[in-house]
Amino acid sequence: MGTTLSFAAWMIVSRWEDRVAELEFSLRANNVASALQTGLNGYFDNVVALRALFESSAQGVSRSDFAIFADQLLPGQTAILGVSWIPRVMRDERAAHESAAVGEGLVGYHVKTVTAEGGMVVSPQQDEYFPVYYTTEGRSANQVYGLNLGDTEIRKQPLERARDGNLLAASENFVLQSGTADRRGFFVVLPVYRRGLPHEAVDDRRRNLLGFVQGVFQSDAMVETILGGFKSRVDLYIFAPGTNPSGLPIHVFSSKLRQTPSEPKPQAALNTGLHWSGELKVADIQWKLIAVPFGGAGTASDAWLLLIVGLLLTGMVGIFMWRSRRYALYLSRANRKISELARTDTLTTLANRREFLDQLAASFAAGNRAASPFAVLYCDLDHFKDVNDTLGHPLGDALLRQVAERLKKTVRDNDLIARFGGDEFAVLQTDAVDVATINTLARKIIEMLATPFSIEGSEVQITASMGISLYSAQLSGPDAMMIQADLALYRAKADGRNCFRFHSSDLDLEVRERVTIADELRIALDRSEFELHYQPQVELASGRIVGLEALIRWKHPKRGLVMPSKFIAIAERSGAIVPIGRWAFDQACRQLKLWLDEGIAPETVAVNCSAVQFRGQPDLERDIADSLANSGIASDRMEIELTESVLMEVTQQHRDTLKRLRHLGARIAIDDFGTGYSSLSYLANYPANRLKIAQELMAGVDSDPRNAAVVRAAIQLARELGIEIIAEGVETQAQVNFLISAGCTLGQGYLFSRPVTAKRAGRLLRRGTIETAASQKRNEHLAAA
Numbered sequence: 189m190g191t192t193l194s195f196a197a198w199m200i201v202s203r204w205e206d207r208v209a210e211l212e213f214s215l216r217a218n219n220v221a222s223a224l225q226t227g228l229n230g231y232f233d234n235v236v237a238l239r240a241l242f243e244s245s246a247q248g249v250s251r252s253d254f255a256i257f258a259d260q261l262l263p264g265q266t267a268i269l270g271v272s273w274i275p276r277v278m279r280d281e282r283a284a285h286e287s288a289a290v291g292e293g294l295v296g297y298h299v300k301t302v303t304a305e306g307g308m309v310v311s312p313q314q315d316e317y318f319p320v321y322y323t324t325e326g327r328s329a330n331q332v333y334g335l336n337l338g339d340t341e342i343r344k345q346p347l348e349r350a351r352d353g354n355l356l357a358a359s360e361n362f363v364l365q366s367g368t369a370d371r372r373g374f375f376v377v378l379p380v381y382r383r384g385l386p387h388e389a390v391d392d393r394r395r396n397l398l399g400f401v402q403g404v405f406q407s408d409a410m411v412e413t414i415l416g417g418f419k420s421r422v423d424l425y426i427f428a429p430g431t432n433p434s435g436l437p438i439h440v441f442s443s444k445l446r447q448t449p450s451e452p453k454p455q456a457a458l459n460t461g462l463h464w465s466g467e468l469k470v471a472d473i474q475w476k477l478i479a480v481p482f483g484g485a486g487t488a489s490d491a492w493l494l495l496i497v498g499l500l501l502t503g504m505v506g507i508f509m510w511r512s513r514r515y516a517l518y519l520s521r522a523n524r525k526i527s528e529l530a531r532t533d534t535l536t537t538l539a540n541r542r543e544f545l546d547q548l549a550a551s552f553a554a555g556n557r558a559a560s561p562f563a564v565l566y567c568d569l570d571h572f573k574d575v576n577d578t579l580g581h582p583l584g585d586a587l588l589r590q591v592a593e594r595l596k597k598t599v600r601d602n603d604l605i606a607r608f609g610g611d612e613f614a615v616l617q618t619d620a621v622d623v624a625t626i627n628t629l630a631r632k633i634i635e636m637l638a639t640p641f642s643i644e645g646s647e648v649q650i651t652a653s654m655g656i657s658l659y660s661a662q663l664s665g666p667d668a669m670m671i672q673a674d675l676a677l678y679r680a681k682a683d684g685r686n687c688f689r690f691h692s693s694d695l696d697l698e699v700r701e702r703v704t705i706a707d708e709l710r711i712a713l714d715r716s717e718f719e720l721h722y723q724p725q726v727e728l729a730s731g732r733i734v735g736l737e738a739l740i741r742w743k744h745p746k747r748g749l750v751m752p753s754k755f756i757a758i759a760e761r762s763g764a765i766v767p768i769g770r771w772a773f774d775q776a777c778r779q780l781k782l783w784l785d786e787g788i789a790p791e792t793v794a795v796n797c798s799a800v801q802f803r804g805q806p807d808l809e810r811d812i813a814d815s816l817a818n819s820g821i822a823s824d825r826m827e828i829e830l831t832e833s834v835l836m837e838v839t840q841q842h843r844d845t846l847k848r849l850r851h852l853g854a855r856i857a858i859d860d861f862g863t864g865y866s867s868l869s870y871l872a873n874y875p876a877n878r879l880k881i882a883q884e885l886m887a888g889v890d891s892d893p894r895n896a897a898v899v900r901a902a903i904q905l906a907r908e909l910g911i912e913i914i915a916e917g918v919e920t921q922a923q924v925n926f927l928i929s930a931g932c933t934l935g936q937g938y939l940f941s942r943p944v945t946a947k948r949a950g951r952l953l954r955r956g957t958i959e960t961a962a963s964q965k966r967n968e969h970l971a972a973a
């Protein structure tokens with residue numbers, strides 16, 4: 189628009205300027221032309237004055253009358269080459285005329301004519317002659333005298349026009365006979381009729397013609413004289429008709445230099461561009477005038493300035509607009525990026541929690557309008573922390589990215605996958621028409637994640653647990669749905685991981701129960717609702733009690749005796765396990781002290797220690813040391829049972845804590861050995877005093893040869909490492925026999941005793957041994973021997 193406006197303004201202004209210049213110029217040209225016309229007419233007035241002389245004199249004008257008159261007329265008039273009297277001489281008058289001329293002193297006067305070569309000869313006989321008789325034409329007057337103007341067309345025509353029209357007639361512009369070659373000019377003639385005779389009609393005029401007065405003019409000198417004083421910036425080209433077939437002007441007047449421009453232009457060239465044309469009346473004929481601005485150029489226009497300024501402004505506005513558009517684009521791109529980032533998990537490029545919840549809310553809104561049902565599959569990698577700790581965070585991140593990739597390949601395009609942070613992922617399954625569909629996807633995901641990953645050369649195996657919640661109109665909203673999925677996930681974890689669980693109303697009940705238990709646990713310690721039961725550990729061969737394991741019980745005012753399986757996990761989650769564990773260790777120490785005082789104390793009392801407590805060091809160390817100090821018990825009488833999972837959390841801190849516990853002198857036992865991870869390296873890293881073969885392994889010893897093999901191997905391993913080994917969950921004599929044959933000397937289990945109150949444990953201790961049917965037999969056998 190700017191460009192168009194600039195050009196439009198430029199065109200309007202320059203056209204307007206042109207128009208003004210044209211008007212101005214034509215005014216100037218008109219001035220020049222009319223000055224020329226006036227000047228020209230002034231010259232012709234001389235001829236008119238001369239005719240008046242001839243018309244006024246009754247007895248004719250003598251040669252001297254003419255000379256006197258001409259002398260008054262001509263001085264200073266350089267453009268007038270001369271004025272002449274040209275009488276009409278009839279054929280029969282010629283001789284008298286010629287002799288009269290000689291008589292008046294014109295030596296050798298004859299009526300003459302011009303030859304084709306330009307010379308002059310005596311005119312042949314004719315009916316009528318128009319010889320130059322009186323003239324003021326200077327040096328060459330002798331040549332001019334007698335020249336018959338009637339015998340060349342160029343001269344004859346003006347004479348006839350003047351005679352017939354009683355008017356001033358002009359010749360063409362031609363090289364003047366009387367002058368040098370470059371002297372161009374023309375003459376004008378005015379008829380003189382016989383006095384007193386009529387000359388109104390053409391016939392009368394022809395009959396009564398006396399002769400002509402003539403003025404000869406040098407055209408260029410005349411123009412220069414007239415216009416010499418002019419300062420109008422105009423070049424004037426003068427064209428006479430007929431004399432310039434090439435289109436070249438007869439004269440060019442340039443007012444600036446008062447000289448002819450170097451190149452006289454043809455008329456055609458002048459008619460283009462700014463020009464003015466007009467006519468110059470030279471007696472009875474018209475000369476053409478063309479004026480052009482001086483030097484041929486038009487007037488300088490300032491319109492281009494307007495154009496340039498306009499274009500510059502347009503350019504500036506354009507650049508500004510371009511820049512601001514770019515800036516706006518950049519801003520909107522940045523905005524888009526920001527909002528994208530706000531909805532994306534940067535590590536995996538999956539959606540993030542916020543985006544997922546938004547989509548879920550949208551699905552909910554659609555669900556309320558009876559659109560297709562959907563489900564949330566909430567997924568958590570099992571023991572991802574171990575991967576991070578053992579392989580390092582960069583590899584952990586790489587694993588998460590691969591998990592994301594696999595998830596993308598597993599779900600359908602219109603399902604949404606998100607990473608909630610850490611190792612938690614969620615899938616929003618659309619079109620979850622029935623449980624079978626969801627089942628299929630869940631199984632696919634679990635299986636797909638169980639396939640080993642290859643991360644920077646190392647193979648990583650991981651499993652996932654998944655909780656699933658289905659949309660139902662009864663759900664209050666997305667949050668409720670997420671809570672359900674979370675509960676189901678919790679269930680899947682509790683059920684041994686690497687599996688998925690649907691949310692159910694039972695789960696809700698369970699959760700409510702858990703929440704209540706967590707609340708109650710918080711006050712149970714203050715209300716002294718806990719007590720320790722003790723389970724003997726015996727020498728298999730003799731039945732001698734070598735130690736006791738303290739197992740906590742909760743004497744709930746309403747629920748009765750609550751077993752640890754019901755509340756330990758909850759206490760671990762709520763953190764209540766820390767004070768509870770502290771209490772248990774302290775209580776065990778006190779009890780041991782009592783038995784010591786009574787003299788019935790076993791060699792060791794074992795106390796279970798949760799991984800959560802272990803993470804809470806250095807409080808753990810301090811508490812243990814305090815309890816030992818308070819009861820005054822030798823530290824090597826207390827055994828701390830850790831599950832393998834504690835040892836699996838291999839961190840430098842754990843290692844140091846363990847070392848310091850050992851330093852304190854406390855014994856370390858690895859509980860439930862064989863149920864956790866197959867990695868045995870921790871046995872070398874954390875020298876334990878004792879391994880406790882897990883109940884689960886013992887249970888299958890009789891029936892499953894593979895279980896037996898594992899137990900045998902564990903026993904062998906412990907012996908080679910110089911670690912004591914004890915079997916848990918010993919329930920049958922067959923198990924005892926197996927253990928003895930495999931080289932395990934210690935056992936703990938219902939076969940010997942269930943966990944019992946401290947009071948009953950004291951009774952057992954006082955007895956010292958626990959008789960089983962077999963040991964009884966053996967003892968009897970020994971006694972008999």
Ligand code: C2E
Pocket residue numbers: 723738739740751752753756769772795796797798829859860883916917918919936937938939943
């Ligand atoms: P655990 O340390 O492995 O304890 C052995 C569990 O096996 C005890 O269950 C015991 O009653 C049971 N048991 C013993 N012999 C047999 C047998 O022959 N057959 C069968 N089927 N079971 C047998 P309990 O007392 O219910 O304790 C369960 C778990 O709770 C314990 O497993 C231990 O990990 C944890 N726990 C118990 N007391 C405490 C405590 O004071 N602190 C912590 N942190 N955990 C404790």
Ligand code: MG
Pocket residue numbers: 737796829859
């Ligand atoms: Mg234990």
Ligand code: MG
Pocket residue numbers: 859860880882883916
């Ligand atoms: Mg155990």
